[in-house]
Amino acid sequence: MPHDHSHDDPHALLPSDPALRVKALETLLTRKGLIDPAALDEIIDTYENRIGPRNGARVVARAWLDPAFRAALLEDATAVVSDLGFYGRQGEHMVAVENTEAQHNMVVCTLCSCYPWPLLGIPPGWYKSDAYRARVVREPRKVLADFGVTLPSETAVRVWDSTAEVRYLVIPQRPAGTEGMGEEALMALISRDSMIGTALASAP
Amino acid sequence: MTRVHDMGGRYGDGTITPEPEDEVFHTDWHARALAVTLAAGSLGKWNIDVSRHARECLAPTDYARFSYYEKWISGLANLLVETGVVTREELAGQGDPAPSPLADKKMTADQVAGVLAKGGPADRPSNTAPQFDVGDVVVTRKIAANALVDGGHTRLPVYAAGARGRVLRLHGTHVLPDSSAHRLGDAAEPLYAVVFPASELWSHPEHPRDEVVLDLWQSYLEPEA
Structure with missing residues (x-):
C-alpha cells in the first residue's frame, strides 16, 4: 500500500511555480465547495497574531x-x-x-x-x-x-x-x-x- | 528500506541560519499552503500519519529540491487524487470542477478556532500492557522498517536502529503510526521516551555525556539480550 511515485505524480499536474501551485489548489478546492477562503484567512491570522x-x-x-x-x-x-x-x-x-x-x-x-x-x-x-x-x-x-x-x-x-x-x-x-x-x-x-x-x- | 525524509545524522547539509521571531511566514504563499493543508485535512479523508507518509513518498529528487511548503502542497495534491476527492483532470485545470459530496464537511471561518483548540490527541486505550519500566535497558529494532507493510511508514529513524538505550518515561498508550498511516487501525500500544548515549549512535560524539532521546513504541523495542 505504500504508493511510490514518479514523474506522473498527481502534483506534477499543478503549475511548477510554488505560489501558482498553491493558488491553483486553493481555487480548485474552493470551486468544489471543500474549503472556505475566509477560513484560510482565519487560520493564518491565528498563527500570525494570536x-x-x-x-x-x-x-x-x-x-x-x-x-x-x-x-x-x-x-x-x-x-x-x-x-x-x-x-x-x-x-x-x-x-x-x-x-x-x-x-x-x-x-x-x-x-x-x-x-x-x-x-x-x-x-x-x-x-x-x-x-x-x-x-x-x-x-x-x-x-x-x-x-x-x-x-x-x-x-x-x-x-x-x-x-x-x-x-x-x-x-x-x-x-x-x-x-x-x-x-x-x-x-x-x-x-x-x-x-x-x-x-x-x-x-x- | 529508508526514505529521503529520514535524515538524522546525515553529513553535508551546511550551516543553519537563525531568523527573527516575528517572521512567521516568509511569503504569502507559505501561509496559504499551510492553511489549505489544514483546511483540507479537516475533511476527514486522512489522518496525520497518512499525510506524513504522503510527504515522505515524494520522489527523493522532488523531496530534495522542494522547499518545505512545496512538500506540503505536493503531498496534499497526491493525497487528494488518491482519496478520490479531486480528479487528475481537475488538478490539471481541465474543464469545470465537479461539486464535491464532501462539501458539507467544509471548515467555515467560525469553526477555525474550535478546530485548532480541539486538536487531535493520539492517546488511546490499549490491550497491550507495558512491557518495560522506567530504567529498563532496551534495544531498538535492528532494521528501521515498518513490520506490517514493506516500505511503509515508521517513526524509528535509521540512525537509532539496533541501538541500546534506557527507558526514561512511559507516555501512556498511543496510536501506532506504522498501522495508522496505512489505514490498518489505531493499534495503540505503549509509547516510551528512550534515552541513548550519543556514543551509541555516532562514531565521534561531541561530548562523553551527550544523549539523544526518542519517543518509541513498544513494538520497536526488545529487552536487553
Missing part, C-alpha cells in the same frame, strides 16, 4: 517565579498549559524539560517538523531545514555555534527527537540578576529559540 512563542514565554516565566507551578509543569505539562488555555493542535501531549548547569536540552524532529504549536506557534524556517534536522542529533554543539551559543565544557547536551505526538518545551535557565523581576519583565528575556534549546535566556 498563537505564538509569547505563550511559551509566559509558561517559562511562571515556572521561574513559582516553585509549585514549576513542579506541576515538570510533572504534567499538558494539564498545566491546558489550564492557561494553551492546549490545541500539535500540543496535545506536552512535556517540559528543564535546563541545568549539568544538562542543556534541545528539541528537533528529524523525520518531519513536529513542534509545540500552541506554545511556540509555527516553527521557524531553520527548524524545518534539512541542516537542522540532519545535524542537531549528531553535533549539537556545532549547531549551537551557528546560533552564537557556547556551552560550558561540563554541560552535557540532551537532544529530544520528537518522533511521536509528544511535544517538548525547553525551560531555559533563569539568568543571574533577575531577582525581583515580574512575569512580564522576565518574558522579555525568553526567546522562542531559548525554548527550543538553540539559545539561552537573555541577560537583563
Whole structure:
C-alpha cells in the first residue's frame, strides 16, 4: 500500500511555480465547495497574531517565579498549559524539560517538523531545514555555534527527537540578576529559540 | 528500506541560519499552503500519519529540491487524487470542477478556532500492557522498517536502529503510526521516551555525556539480550 511515485505524480499536474501551485489548489478546492477562503484567512491570522512563542514565554516565566507551578509543569505539562488555555493542535501531549548547569536540552524532529504549536506557534524556517534536522542529533554543539551559543565544557547536551505526538518545551535557565523581576519583565528575556534549546535566556 | 525524509545524522547539509521571531511566514504563499493543508485535512479523508507518509513518498529528487511548503502542497495534491476527492483532470485545470459530496464537511471561518483548540490527541486505550519500566535497558529494532507493510511508514529513524538505550518515561498508550498511516487501525500500544548515549549512535560524539532521546513504541523495542 505504500504508493511510490514518479514523474506522473498527481502534483506534477499543478503549475511548477510554488505560489501558482498553491493558488491553483486553493481555487480548485474552493470551486468544489471543500474549503472556505475566509477560513484560510482565519487560520493564518491565528498563527500570525494570536498563537505564538509569547505563550511559551509566559509558561517559562511562571515556572521561574513559582516553585509549585514549576513542579506541576515538570510533572504534567499538558494539564498545566491546558489550564492557561494553551492546549490545541500539535500540543496535545506536552512535556517540559528543564535546563541545568549539568544538562542543556534541545528539541528537533528529524523525520518531519513536529513542534509545540500552541506554545511556540509555527516553527521557524531553520527548524524545518534539512541542516537542522540532519545535524542537531549528531553535533549539537556545532549547531549551537551557528546560533552564537557556547556551552560550558561540563554541560552535557540532551537532544529530544520528537518522533511521536509528544511535544517538548525547553525551560531555559533563569539568568543571574533577575531577582525581583515580574512575569512580564522576565518574558522579555525568553526567546522562542531559548525554548527550543538553540539559545539561552537573555541577560537583563 | 529508508526514505529521503529520514535524515538524522546525515553529513553535508551546511550551516543553519537563525531568523527573527516575528517572521512567521516568509511569503504569502507559505501561509496559504499551510492553511489549505489544514483546511483540507479537516475533511476527514486522512489522518496525520497518512499525510506524513504522503510527504515522505515524494520522489527523493522532488523531496530534495522542494522547499518545505512545496512538500506540503505536493503531498496534499497526491493525497487528494488518491482519496478520490479531486480528479487528475481537475488538478490539471481541465474543464469545470465537479461539486464535491464532501462539501458539507467544509471548515467555515467560525469553526477555525474550535478546530485548532480541539486538536487531535493520539492517546488511546490499549490491550497491550507495558512491557518495560522506567530504567529498563532496551534495544531498538535492528532494521528501521515498518513490520506490517514493506516500505511503509515508521517513526524509528535509521540512525537509532539496533541501538541500546534506557527507558526514561512511559507516555501512556498511543496510536501506532506504522498501522495508522496505512489505514490498518489505531493499534495503540505503549509509547516510551528512550534515552541513548550519543556514543551509541555516532562514531565521534561531541561530548562523553551527550544523549539523544526518542519517543518509541513498544513494538520497536526488545529487552536487553
